[in-house]
Amino acid sequence: MSLSPLTSTVQVLGAPSERHEEILTPQALDFIGRLDAAFADRRLWILAERRRCSRNLASGTPLDFSLATAAVRADPHWHVAPPAPGLTDRRVEITGPPERRMTINALNSGANVWMADFEDATAPTWDNIIGGQLNLLDAIERRIDFTTPEGKEYRLGEQLATIMVRPRGWHLVEEHLTVGGRPVSASLVDFGLYFFHCAQRQLDAGHGPYFYLPKLENRYEARLWNDVFVLAQDLLGIPRGTIRATVLIETITAAFEMEEILHALREHSAGLNAGRWDYLFSLIKTFGHRTDFQLPDRARVTMTAPFMRAYTELLVRTCHRRGAHAIGGMAAHVPGRDAAANEAALAKVRLDKEREAEDGFDGSWVAHPGLVPVCREVFDGVLGDRPHQIERTRDDVDVEACDLLSVRRISGPPTEDGVRANIAVALRYFDAWLRGHGAVALYGLMEDAATAEIARCQIWQWLRHGTVERDTVMKILDDETSALAQEDPAALTTEAHDIFLRTALDRDLPAFFTTDAYARHLVRRREVRS
Numbered sequence: 001m002s003l004s005p006l007t008s009t010v011q012v013l014g015a016p017s018e019r020h021e022e023i024l025t026p027q028a029l030d031f032i033g034r035l036d037a038a039f040a041d042r043r044l045w046i047l048a049e050r051r052r053c054s055r056n057l058a059s060g061t062p063l064d065f066s067l068a069t070a071a072v073r074a075d076p077h078w079h080v081a082p083p084a085p086g087l088t089d090r091r092v093e094i095t096g097p098p099e100r101r102m103t104i105n106a107l108n109s110g111a112n113v114w115m116a117d118f119e120d121a122t123a124p125t126w127d128n129i130i131g132g133q134l135n136l137l138d139a140i141e142r143r144i145d146f147t148t149p150e151g152k153e154y155r156l157g158e159q160l161a162t163i164m165v166r167p168r169g170w171h172l173v174e175e176h177l178t179v180g181g182r183p184v185s186a187s188l189v190d191f192g193l194y195f196f197h198c199a200q201r202q203l204d205a206g207h208g209p210y211f212y213l214p215k216l217e218n219r220y221e222a223r224l225w226n227d228v229f230v231l232a233q234d235l236l237g238i239p240r241g242t243i244r245a246t247v248l249i250e251t252i253t254a255a256f257e258m259e260e261i262l263h264a265l266r267e268h269s270a271g272l273n274a275g276r277w278d279y280l281f282s283l284i285k286t287f288g289h290r291t292d293f294q295l296p297d298r299a300r301v302t303m304t305a306p307f308m309r310a311y312t313e314l315l316v317r318t319c320h321r322r323g324a325h326a327i328g329g330m331a332a333h334v335p336g337r338d339a340a341a342n343e344a345a346l347a348k349v350r351l352d353k354e355r356e357a358e359d360g361f362d363g364s365w366v367a368h369p370g371l372v373p374v375c376r377e378v379f380d381g382v383l384g385d386r387p388h389q390i391e392r393t394r395d396d397v398d399v400e401a402c403d404l405l406s407v408r409r410i411s412g413p414p415t416e417d418g419v420r421a422n423i424a425v426a427l428r429y430f431d432a433w434l435r436g437h438g439a440v441a442l443y444g445l446m447e448d449a450a451t452a453e454i455a456r457c458q459i460w461q462w463l464r465h466g467t468v469e470r471d472t473v474m475k476i477l478d479d480e481t482s483a484l485a486q487e488d489p490a491a492l493t494t495e496a497h498d499i500f501l502r503t504a505l506d507r508d509l510p511a512f513f514t515t516d517a518y519a520r521h522l523v524r525r526r527e528v529r530s
């Protein structure tokens, strides 16, 4: 492909650090610049479209399956691409940030797939972003082994999980890379750097460049990703259709466009995943102003709620009808330090995975290596020697708009414990995130950006409807802030408290806590001499 010169080049504003130059090569930056030149405006259009849709829904426009795309849904003939090498059997997928030791642990975990996460499990500091890319490159080149000062050895084994990378969503920017003074889309940076450095290496190793796509709201966003894939493959001379991507269905509007999303990406699709935590976050965000969408305590909203079952069953049916994998979601319980807590967590995860396997999912997510065996055992029990159960088309499933929106059936007032739990988790998570940790274990649960979003949005929703008094929230917030300061004198309590005030207690609900908190707290630009 002959390339026209770029009018503006990508500037690096992030502080240089060890080995960053291996990722931020002139050629890689040129590649990012080309993606930016082609797609920056469409990304802005996508974000404007999100705001327009959100205003419409807030003003009472009913959410339903689109008439404009009825023909796509009705056409039984189209299917997605066949699974690419390494993605046929996906019964266990482990997720986690691409930190050095976790990269090795995840690849060795015995899972079929590792979802290397730049989104919810990564606090997007400059070092985490570029360090994560280096770790992926080193892992693929098999030069990531190391020994800790205490003598613990981390070595890649023989049988490794297939890597799928989750870039950050369309709403985020990377402030440390700019074009003409404007930050580049974080999605294009995470996707582009990985694709540039690792696509051919992955193909040489017998796999391919594979992705998980987060937080899509509609078919236009899927089309945008598809066009990004086409251009990226053309630019590097990689055949079209080599990339595979699984889309997380984790917004309420995307649940109404599952077919359309698969269709838009069909040449590159690797199915759908039920991103249950973001889905709940999206539901609260979209309908938080409506009394009939009030949710009870976070711990009471389980996957057996009828509206959650409608969503997951529709996902399985949609995928299997189109020859695509349906991947289950994240059970939040993680193994604890004592045997009893451990056993309880394993039992809860087992139940969750059993329900998914019986419903027809082809595999599912776990958050911790200690959960790989239970997920494998459950899916082995249902799949046996088959790599998946795509042939189970679930024609019995009949889900209508009202089923996806029947939240009222599980509503109930929040308890004081529920309010306290949300505040305690949100504060502690914000503190961890500010210190560079995008996923943490708190009170026996995995917490990441998605689960923290639910915690702060629920407080906003309960205040908005007067189900909880502002004085009660302020009192608990003070208690929990003091408790955090005592637990850990190094905690960034002032900043975490500030993020909570801005994102849970304002009159309007910010769409994401990460956008504002990133700009205020994580961006560290260096001086640039022109």
Ligand SMILES: CC(=O)SCCNC(=O)CCNC(=O)[C@H](O)C(C)(C)COP(=O)(O)OP(=O)(O)OC[C@H]1O[C@@H](n2cnc3c(N)ncnc32)[C@H](O)[C@@H]1OP(=O)(O)O
Residues within 6 Å of the ligand: 094, 095, 096, 097, 101, 102, 103, 105, 106, 117, 120, 121, 277, 278, 330, 334, 335, 366, 367, 368, 369, 439, 440, 441, 445, 446, 447, 448, 450, 451
């Ligand atoms: C809603 C969503 O978006 S879900 C997807 C995004 N979220 C995630 O991916 C979260 C993934 N999970 C994690 O990050 C971690 O499991 C946490 C933060 C919840 C807990 O981590 P820890 O506190 O380190 O757990 P713990 O101490 O039990 O870990 C034991 C070992 O397992 C490793 N480990 C734990 N989780 C993982 C993981 N997901 N991947 C790889 N290794 C892991 C630890 O690194 C540690 O290894 P080490 O002994 O060699 O140091």
Ligand SMILES: O=CC(=O)O
Residues within 6 Å of the ligand: 120, 248, 250, 274, 275, 276, 277, 278, 279, 329, 330, 450
């Ligand atoms: O991204 C996954 C989710 O559950 O949210």
